[in-house]
Amino acid sequence: MADDDTIVDAPPRKIVRAVEQMVDLPWPEGDEELSWDLQGLEGETTWLFHALPLAHRAGKAAKVLGRQLRPLLDERFGLRLHFHVDRPAGGRENDRHRTVARLVRSIETNVADWWRHDGNAVLLLDSTASAPHDDRLLVVVLPDQWMGPPGAEELALRSPVVQDLLSRDPGRVISAAWTLLGTRDPAVLTPVLTAVDAIEDATAGLRLGGALASNAGHLASGLERARTLGRGECLCTCYPGHSFYEPDREQAKGYVRVVGTVPDERQWVDDSICECTNCGRRYQVEHGEGHYPWWRWAPLG
Secondary structure, eight states, rough: OOTTTOOOSSSSHHHHHHHHHHHOOOOOTTHHHHEETTEEEEEESSSOEEEEEESSSOHHHHHHHHHHHHHHHHHHOSSOOEETTTTOGGGOOHHHHHHHHHHHHTOSSSEEEEEEEEEEEEEEEEEHHHHHHOEEEEEEEGGGGGSSSSOOHHHHTHHHHHHHSSOHHHHHHHHHHHHHHHHHOHHHHHHHHHHHHHHHHHHHTTOOSSSSOOHHHHHHHHHHHHHHHHHOOOOGGGGGTTTTTHHHHHHHHSSSSEEEEEEOTTSSEEEEEEEETTTOOOOEEEESSSSSSSSEEEOOO
């Protein structure tokens, strides 16, 4: 068990194997507390939860261990969720939320990553950032009813596009960004809007490449489409902010009609006049060529 100034002597995968076994531990009667050993790691069970302490005042080593555990817990238990002491599931505070919030606050933090698994909630409590002089890292397992029913954020996180955006896999993130750029479907964009803060956290600092055109820019434009939908604005207003909306492709999707052309002395081809099929706005679209083809949409009238 992790005491002051210590960290468990076990590799991350062994810790995850112990967590897998924690979900099957028995519960005590009344206020009794149980001690146990799984995979050589010691923990305790109270009436509310099974707890596996991992580190206390271990500084950078605890932070590194937490960083290593998260993707392994994702791999084993699936979708990673986020608990905040001030954001109860469903938007209404209740006794169960307050109980879990007290548990989270007990290590001087307000947030916890957690996973649903077979009627249980697996929480990784980590105060290495919020309490660096008294940091703690532990895994807690309790019945998932204490976490409340799935809320809007949890349902949004189940979206395949959102999962790709949260994956930290550059290929999946870039593919999802282009999905956003190519759709007006609220069923795709609304979950992204709900999860946009988590997406921006997950993609911050991620190297997405793009030698000629930044893939990070494509991602930002894709997320802006979700925000535009959330503001109740027509998605055609996103056209001027991105250079890869090809009029013929947008027309094939039914999003615009190409209603005419006008000469452009700066280019080899005429500009297109496009009308949004949703709101009727019109744009003059310049088509340029360089290292790659691009289109500049300018509002008319």
